[in-house]
Amino acid sequence: MERGTRQDAAARFDPLRPRLVRVAYRMLGSVADAEDMVQEAFIRWMGTDQAAIREPEAFLRRVVTRLCLDHLKSAHVRRETYVGPWLPDPLVEEDAGEEEEDVTLPLMLALERLSPLERAAFLLHDVFGLGFAEVAATVGRDAAACRQLAARARTHVREARPRFRIAxxxxxxxxxxxxxxxxxxxxxxxxxxxxxxxxxxxxxxxxxxxxxxxxxxxxxxxxxxxxxxxxxxxxxxxxxxxxxxxxxxxxxxxxxxxxxxxxxxxxxxxxxxxxxxxxxxxxxxxxx
Incomplete structure (x- = not known):
């Protein structure tokens, strides 16, 4: 890839990085791991034929989600030997936006009890608002299966979602x-x-x-x-x-x-x- 083209590709990626990190963090509960997944997605993006991609954000979200699904398999093994209670990395903010209020710490702990596919389907559809067709393309299952995955996840995490938001x-x-x-x-x-x-x-x-x-x-x-x-x-x-x-x-x-x-x-x-x-x-x- 020529220098000018590489700079253009990087410039298209950079505005999407914060959103991709947010997706990866919700999947993994680790800031460092989320950043690693997004950096790996960036490397793959730089080696991709840019002209062939009509929707860069959707493409990159799929890449990041699939990387996270693979990573969760090894993360599950590591957490079995973790000393004491496991909590997700803390995200510290001056104010809590609507998305942060929806995905609070108790909900993230509830997500830990789901299968990786259930977790992905729930987050992509219920939190990030994607249609099931796009969820299906992202996780590699058909839309009907994704609908079932999200429904099962919703049943498990219902109690962990905030019922009464405090001012x-x-x-x-x-x-x-x-x-x-x-x-x-x-x-x-x-x-x-x-x-x-x-x-x-x-x-x-x-x-x-x-x-x-x-x-x-x-x-x-x-x-x-x-x-x-x-x-x-x-x-x-x-x-x-x-x-x-x-x-x-x-x-x-x-x-x-x-x-x-x-x-x-x-x-x-x-x-x-x-x-x-x-x-x-x-x-x-x-x-x-």
Missing amino acids: RDRGLEIAGAFFAASRSGDMSALGAMLAQDVSMHSDGGGKRPATIRPALGFAQVMQLHKALGILFRKHGSQLVRVCFVNGLPGFVTLEADGEYQTTALDIEDGRIAAIYVMRNPDKLRHLH
Whole structure:
């Protein structure tokens, strides 16, 4: 490919890169892996006859999705040996757009229980709004099969989709109050924010201290935060910003070991129903 033609091909690809990364991330739950898949798609794009492609975005979305389907097979094996709870890489945003509100962290965890094809069909149709004809062309199945894949996926993830979206400002207000109470050890204020069936999930990946199993129920979560409050008061925990983490209200902190940490709060009926803490430094590297 001549230099001018290569530059034209790259220029056509670059505006599509963020959308392709978003597709790959929803499929894989890993920022680094998503970027790798999109870079591989770019390499293939540069070696393709550009004149033969009428719809570059559709072509590239198919390439990225198929690369992700192949990658999920090996990712499944790696996660079987993962230390402690597995959480997707945190995406940190100042505001949560409509798509981010639809694909929150609980939904991404629910997607992990689907087959790769179910996951692809659900995301492409229900989240990215593609017709089943295009979904079929992307995953290599007929439209009727894709319709069934998406329907099965929808049944599995229905409970994980947000039923009552909390107002943006109220969500961030609760996140800020949770940070203050958890770091100061104000157990009374903390307890007033938690639902009775609250759960806490912490992903350290075996590389930083974290709970090996989720804390389930009000008593367990309160007991854990009582111990954490002592550590926070002794060693410190600096608030970087209150924000949205994977579509949920939360915050980023700089901890005593010099590493970042993200906390995301699933809020239902004004109470915190689940707490998701990311401590694995490999999954926080992109925040730097």
